[in-house]
Amino acid sequence: MFARSIFVRTQETPNPNSLKFIPGVKVLDSGTRDFKSWKEANVSPLAKSLFRVQGVKSVFFGGDFITVTKSDDDTDWSVLKPEIFATIMDFLSSGSPIMLDDADLPVDEGSPKDDDDEVVSMIKELLDTRIRPTVQEDGGDIVYRVGAKEVMFFHLVIPDEREEVEGIGLKMTHDEIVSTAGKGLWEQHGFENGIVKLKLQGACSSCPSSVITLKKGVMNMLQFYIPEVEGVEEVEDEVDKLSKSEFEKFEEKLHKDEEKYGKQ
Known part of the structure; x- marks a missing residue:
C-alpha cells in the first residue's frame, strides 16, 4: 500500500x-x-x-x-x-486525528447574530471578507470580540415580600434587607462608543508591529467603509493572561531542572 x-x-x-x-x-x-x-x-x-x-x-x-x-x-x-x-x-x-472528536468548538463571536444592528453587521462582514483572509495569510487571525469585565454584585433578599432583587451598589439598612456580595461578569459589546474591540491570534498576537497593523491597516479600512467607526482596541481576556503566567512558570521550572540535572 x-x-x-x-x-x-x-x-x-x-x-x-x-x-x-x-x-x-x-x-x-x-x-x-x-x-x-x-x-x-x-x-x-x-x-x-x-x-x-x-x-x-x-x-x-x-x-x-x-x-x-x-x-x-x-x-x-x-x-x-x-x-x-x-x-x-x-x-x-x-493518521491520528488533529482534533479530538469531543473537542468543544470555540464560540465564534464574529458570526452574524439576529440581534446585530446594521453597523455591527457591516463590521463583521468586512472583517470576514476583507481583513481576516489577509491576516491569516500572515499566520494569524483577528476576530471580533465580545468581552466581559468582572464586577461586584449584591444579591438582595427582602424578607417581607419574599422576592429577590439584583442590583449593583444598592444601599439598604440591615432591618430592611439581607445581602450577600459576590463577583459576576458584566457583558461588554464588541462595538461601543465608536470603538471596535478585536482580538489578535497566532502570529499577530505577539507581533511587534501589531499596533501598526491595528491602527493603520484595520482601523483605516473599517473607517473607510463604516464612518461610525472611530477607532479599534485590542482586547486580552483572562485566559490569555493566565496562559502567559503558566508559560512563565513552566519555563522557570525547565531552567531549574536543567541546572539541577546539569550539576549531577
Whole structure:
C-alpha cells in the first residue's frame, strides 16, 4: 500500500518569533484554533505534541497551516525548526486525528447574530471578507470580540415580600434587607462608543508591529467603509493572561531542572 509522504514547507510571518508551517494537507475543516498553553492543547493531540518541543510558546491552527510561536528572541529557529518539522510530519503520517472528536468548538463571536444592528453587521462582514483572509495569510487571525469585565454584585433578599432583587451598589439598612456580595461578569459589546474591540491570534498576537497593523491597516479600512467607526482596541481576556503566567512558570521550572540535572 502506497502512503503519500508529507512535505512541510515554511513561510515567514511579520512576527520574527512566529513561523508558519504549511503541510500541504487540511488542518481544520473550518475556522481557526488558538492554543496559548499546554492545558488548552488537551483537545488536540498535534498541538500537545508541539508543546513538548522546548521553546514553543503557543500554537495556532488555520485551515491549511500551523503557526508556531517561540518563547523569545534567544530561542533559535535553526534549533526549533527540525524538531517542529519532525513532530508535524510524524503526527500527520500516523493518521491520528488533529482534533479530538469531543473537542468543544470555540464560540465564534464574529458570526452574524439576529440581534446585530446594521453597523455591527457591516463590521463583521468586512472583517470576514476583507481583513481576516489577509491576516491569516500572515499566520494569524483577528476576530471580533465580545468581552466581559468582572464586577461586584449584591444579591438582595427582602424578607417581607419574599422576592429577590439584583442590583449593583444598592444601599439598604440591615432591618430592611439581607445581602450577600459576590463577583459576576458584566457583558461588554464588541462595538461601543465608536470603538471596535478585536482580538489578535497566532502570529499577530505577539507581533511587534501589531499596533501598526491595528491602527493603520484595520482601523483605516473599517473607517473607510463604516464612518461610525472611530477607532479599534485590542482586547486580552483572562485566559490569555493566565496562559502567559503558566508559560512563565513552566519555563522557570525547565531552567531549574536543567541546572539541577546539569550539576549531577
